[in-house]
């Protein structure tokens with residue numbers, strides 16, 4: 001059964017503020033997750049056609065901003081069950097800005113999402129059981145209250161001959177690794193069941209743990225949001241409210 005929680009309890013809010021993340025159990029029901037996984041597998045295998053469907057093989061197989069062309073993803077992205085918890089964390093209206101659907105564990109090195117999307121936070125929806133075998137999220141608790149590495153610290157501008165991947169691997173990820181050591185707190189793996197949602201702060205240091213059972217599926221939809229009053233939006237795709245309305249710029 002999916003839970004009907006509309007806002008966070010005081011204890012959940014305290015945990016989120018202290019640790020920078022929080023697991024909400026059974027937000028989505030098992031049959032909702034199964035239908036979603038089947039949809040994604042049908043698209044992957046070519047059994048279903050969808051205009052715009054595109055998978056990247058970058059930190060595992062994944063799609064990027066599928067909500068912009070797939071109503072199934074959009075529906076989950078702005079599902080009313082996510083609204084209360086997100087609004088509670090932001091203390092503002094959440095607007096959806098980005099999705100990534102992961103077919104498998106990403107093994108993504110440690111990073112902070114606000115390096116890429118200022119002011120953001122995430123709702124990471126597990127569509128299957130995620131444990132040590134298939135590459136869970138790994139987080140450094142409390143790191144959201146320490147330093148944020150920004151593009152002023154590690155510019156995104158590429159050096160001569162540098163690719164984006166090299167910028168990340170040679171300059172950005174090492175800077176975050178150093179911060180992990182400075183923060184001095186042991187990272188933890190967050191294991192969850194299908195239908196659970198991990199909320200996490202955009203300053204929290206996190207990544208994808210090593211996949212122990214190679215070839216296993218790890219369907220998870222990573223949803224990113226920014227507060228309605230954030231002026232930090234420079235992308236050319238829309239900010240989407242939970243009523244479905246869209247705007248591209250802050251002042252629209």
Ligand SMILES: O=C(O)CCC(=O)C(=O)O
Nearest residue numbers: 102106107108207208222
């Ligand atoms: O799902 C993962 O393994 C990584 C997700 C992530 O890094 C993100 O959503 O920012």
